[in-house]
Amino acid sequence: KAGVTQTPRYLIKTRGQQVTLSCSPISGHRSVSWYQQTPGQGLQFLFEYFSETQRNKGNFPGRFSGRQFSNSRSEMNVSTLELGDSALYLCASSKTSGPNTGELFFGEGSRLTVL
Amino acid sequence: KNQVEQSPQSLIILEGKNCTLQCNYTVSPFSNLRWYKQDTGRGPVSLTIMTFSENTKSNGRYTATLDADTKQSSLHITASQLSDSASYICVVGNDYKLSFGAGTTVTVRA
Secondary structure, three states, X not given: OOOOEEEOOEEEEOOOOXXXXXXXXXXXXXXXXXXXXXXXXXXXXXXXEEOOEEEEEOOOOOOEEEEEOOOOOEEEEEOOOOHXXXXXXXXXXXXXXXXXXXXXXXXXXEEEEEO | OOOEEEEOOXXXXXXXXXXXXXXXXXXXXXXXXXXXXXXXXXXXXXXXXXXXXXXXXXXXOEEEEEEOOOOEEEEEEOOOOHHHOEXXXXXXXXXXXXXXXXXXXXXXXX
């Protein structure tokens, strides 16, 4: 059974550009959540999608957005990149939605560097 | 504010030795507590998930304990191996969201 797949694994952008990251969840999982991980802040919740609807959102500016497609694949977009957006972006999939959901399965992450 | 505090921030142990990581939380109401292992450059992998009624759970050489009264959890690693070198993240959930600890970095040396 394939795990959570994130693409690209690594990318370098410059300030002001925008970036789109992709996440394919485990087959049968309908919930995808996104997290930003930095050395100083640890894991921070960005948003969660379930059946193409955003169910929950963290405290990030509107430059961070996402969407989910009918096949449960999800994308997140960051516009007008800032140096502070450099981070590991992780997505996780689960069968159900919400914080009481069962096990979360994380992808390997997309490492974004903003120059 | 819901918080999850982990200690120590990092530790170094010799291969074969045991160690215990701590997690204190103020999340309320409490729903579940999870421990994840994250190897460098990889995504986190679930070790254990405990609910209010569970006070201990094992996954191989990893044993998690939970005291919901004092809002404390620990993760005990038995007979450490070099592959245990990783960051261990404590996550506490209530009805609304998951709160993440900053993690404890464990380095196992031969």
